[in-house]
Amino acid sequence: MEDSDINKNYARDLQQVRVREILNKEQIKLWLPPYTNEDGSKGDSPNDLIARYAQALQLTEEVVSGILENLRVHALQKLAEREKYKKSGLASVKVKMTGHPTSANKTQNIVLEISLDDLGKQLRDMLSQQVELPADQLKLICQGCVITDERPLQSQGVKHGSQIMALCLSVSQTQAVKQQEDVTRMIDTRKAAELLSEKAETDDYDIQIADQSGRPLAIPAVEKKALTLAITLHEKGRAAMKKKENGQALLLLLEADKEFRKCRSDILNAVDNYAVLCLDIVWCYLCLRNIEDLPDADSRLHASEECFQRTYGNNMERLLAVKGGSGTELALMMRLHLLQGIVAFHQHRIQEAARLLQKAEEELKRLNVDGDKLAQVMQMGFKEREGRLALRVTSGDVEASVQYIIKKREEKKTITKKVEEERRKKKIQKSLGSTANGEKVNVDTYEMLLAMGFRNGASAEALRQANNDLSLALEVLQNHPEILDLPDPINSPVSITDDMLAQVMSLGFENDMARNALEKHRGSIERAIEDLVKSGGVVSPPSTSSSSSSSSSSSSPSEEKKKQKEVLDDLVSDIAKDEEDYLDLALYDEAQFLEYYKSLLESIKI
Numbered sequence: 001m002e003d004s005d006i007n008k009n010y011a012r013d014l015q016q017v018r019v020r021e022i023l024n025k026e027q028i029k030l031w032l033p034p035y036t037n038e039d040g041s042k043g044d045s046p047n048d049l050i051a052r053y054a055q056a057l058q059l060t061e062e063v064v065s066g067i068l069e070n071l072r073v074h075a076l077q078k079l080a081e082r083e084k085y086k087k088s089g090l091a092s093v094k095v096k097m098t099g100h101p102t103s104a105n106k107t108q109n110i111v112l113e114i115s116l117d118d119l120g121k122q123l124r125d126m127l128s129q130q131v132e133l134p135a136d137q138l139k140l141i142c143q144g145c146v147i148t149d150e151r152p153l154q155s156q157g158v159k160h161g162s163q164i165m166a167l168c169l170s171v172s173q174t175q176a177v178k179q180q181e182d183v184t185r186m187i188d189t190r191k192a193a194e195l196l197s198e199k200a201e202t203d204d205y206d207i208q209i210a211d212q213s214g215r216p217l218a219i220p221a222v223e224k225k226a227l228t229l230a231i232t233l234h235e236k237g238r239a240a241m242k243k244k245e246n247g248q249a250l251l252l253l254l255e256a257d258k259e260f261r262k263c264r265s266d267i268l269n270a271v272d273n274y275a276v277l278c279l280d281i282v283w284c285y286l287c288l289r290n291i292e293d294l295p296d297a298d299s300r301l302h303a304s305e306e307c308f309q310r311t312y313g314n315n316m317e318r319l320l321a322v323k324g325g326s327g328t329e330l331a332l333m334m335r336l337h338l339l340q341g342i343v344a345f346h347q348h349r350i351q352e353a354a355r356l357l358q359k360a361e362e363e364l365k366r367l368n369v370d371g372d373k374l375a376q377v378m379q380m381g382f383k384e385r386e387g388r389l390a391l392r393v394t395s396g397d398v399e400a401s402v403q404y405i406i407k408k409r410e411e412k413k414t415i416t417k418k419v420e421e422e423r424r425k426k427k428i429q430k431s432l433g434s435t436a437n438g439e440k441v442n443v444d445t446y447e448m449l450l451a452m453g454f455r456n457g458a459s460a461e462a463l464r465q466a467n468n469d470l471s472l473a474l475e476v477l478q479n480h481p482e483i484l485d486l487p488d489p490i491n492s493p494v495s496i497t498d499d500m501l502a503q504v505m506s507l508g509f510e511n512d513m514a515r516n517a518l519e520k521h522r523g524s525i526e527r528a529i530e531d532l533v534k535s536g537g538v539v540s541p542p543s544t545s546s547s548s549s550s551s552s553s554s555s556s557p558s559e560e561k562k563k564q565k566e567v568l569d570d571l572v573s574d575i576a577k578d579e580e581d582y583l584d585l586a587l588y589d590e591a592q593f594l595e596y597y598k599s600l601l602e603s604i605k606i
Contacts (some may be wrong), residue, residue: 003547008317011604017348019067030072031079040076042069062574071288082160084113086215091116091153091160095140098247098288110166112533116158121149123158127166137249141165144281144296145451161300167247215512223263230259234277241280250284272332275307279332282339286593298347302339305502308333331587333362338590342597354601360594366395367587370597373398378407431489432460433521449473457486461524486523504528517542 022029034044050068054061081092081103090113090215097108110130120140124147128135138145142164143157157163237252260274278300285297308329313359341356369391375400377387382405390401390408416574424441432441441463448470454477461483466472477484503525504514509532516539517528517584531539 010600013347014604015057015059015063016067016070019053019064020071022053022056023071029098031075035068035072036076042072078161085160089115089117093123093160093162093164095164095166096290097127098132098165098290102486107459112154116154117162117304119149119151119152119381120147120156122145122152122162124149127197133168136432137168139167139247141167141250141254144254144300145258146251159488165249167288192428220575226259226262230256230263230277231273233259233271234536235278238280241284244287246284250288253281253284259282263478272307272311275304275311276332278307279335281336282343286342287337296342297339300334301343304336309334314452330363331367334360334367334587335590337363340596342593345597345601350601350604353597357594357598357601360590361598363589364587364594367392377401432490433464435464437467438469438535445470445473449477453485455486456488457523458484460489461486464524464527483524491532492528500525504532507532513537513539 028035028049033047037043045065046068050061050064053059053068057064063536085091093114094111095110097110108131110127112123112126112130113172114126121135124135124138124140127140128138131138141540144160144438145157147153147158147164148155153571194321233252233256237249237256240246240249240252249372256277260277282300282304323411337356341353341360344350344353344356369388373391373396374384374387377391378384380402382390382402386405387401390399390404394400394404402486428446429440429443431448432443434440441460445468446459446463451454451463458471458477462473462476462480466478496515500518500523501511501514504518507510507529509517510531514528518525518532520539521527521540
């Protein structure tokens, strides 16, 4: 559609909105007499009303008359649909489809009638027949949620008159295979993200969730699992956005939204991830040309704004205190105000749209980076992303930008060092086991014993028996020389000797159970006996055991681990390595959208 056609349609819609507002204020019902006859045909022409509205709105009487007739006919259609819904139980839903192979960049508007008790799959199959595309290549979205196949429509927020967005995941018939790959990839990504969240505490995939200063947040394991899943899906969606795969991106972002909503509000308030997610979802709506039909966009932008205010402060004062600058986050605020202005435009709030777009334009000017200055920074050996972010923070000061980058690198190095040290200790702690009272062996105390010259195995066992008390651990080491030669619990495999087995079995325990207990407690006879006594003589083999009994499985543990590693490595490749990666918006697309909507505003003369 040409810009001139858009302008004409928008002007007509805006005129209609203004007429409807007066009708509602005066409680005039065009579908009743004298405006409508009993048979539904046009009634008496309300000449006085037309003349009065034309004068009040500075429109011609012909234009007002046409608008009143359109509103009258539309009201009758809605009444007929409502009556049909009451009698037949068939709800009318309006589907707006994007990405259809035969429609290129255009959208299709389709009305479907269906029972709200039907499953999501039935609606998808119905649309599939209508548009002549395989059902598994279509995704339906209502009120910001993907409609699933297995649940009734009513339970998924679908109502009579609902607006539904339909995504076709490709734009050409020759890409039918790619469409199926997209669907499969989205499902596989979800599964991989769930696997990653299960392994959120492992050494290879310990995903760090940080605050505004980049310092990791201490989050309970259960909460971290949920947040890891949400953030991983979000990052995968952002990777698709960078490739301009907006349909695929939107599906992943909506999956991330579902997981974020499971997290406690106090945790979400500590980070700005959810605010950024809301922005990204609305940005996809815009790129998919569906922003005008989705009130969900307005509520998401409101949630994003509230989150930014809590995180950054109303005037970014918290950000200034934490980071010493707000230039990078200003890019997010610019996108927020741009999207708010566009939504206001499509909701016919013209003055508000103009104010927000002007605000976005001012922020864009502040964010624009001089190409020559960026080149100067890059010539000093810094990356383009670093230079762009630094120049925004320092308002284009090259020297200050260099100092800022150096400072950020040092801060990142310090935080990375601390994180790596925490990971190192966590890895050691997992190998040391627990003390007699159930606490984890203290790594710092363990390393103090090592510094005194005691061997790894002896130090670990002494602390287990002494409940991490250094003085008592030293007494244990002095009074029990038999533990001085215990193997290293970290690097050495446990070797269960016949003498160890004999000592445990002498108390009446079976050979297999005695071995299981000794392996579980890494050769500690005392702890093995305690465990056997408490469990009634039955101890399962350690979960880490790699005995030959597992070979009867259809696929070996090593093969399964290899597959999992390949899946996870592919997944984490899209996760930002830098906590400020999401702030590095080049703003080219934002500038184009801003100019486009400014031109639409300027062309409307009402």
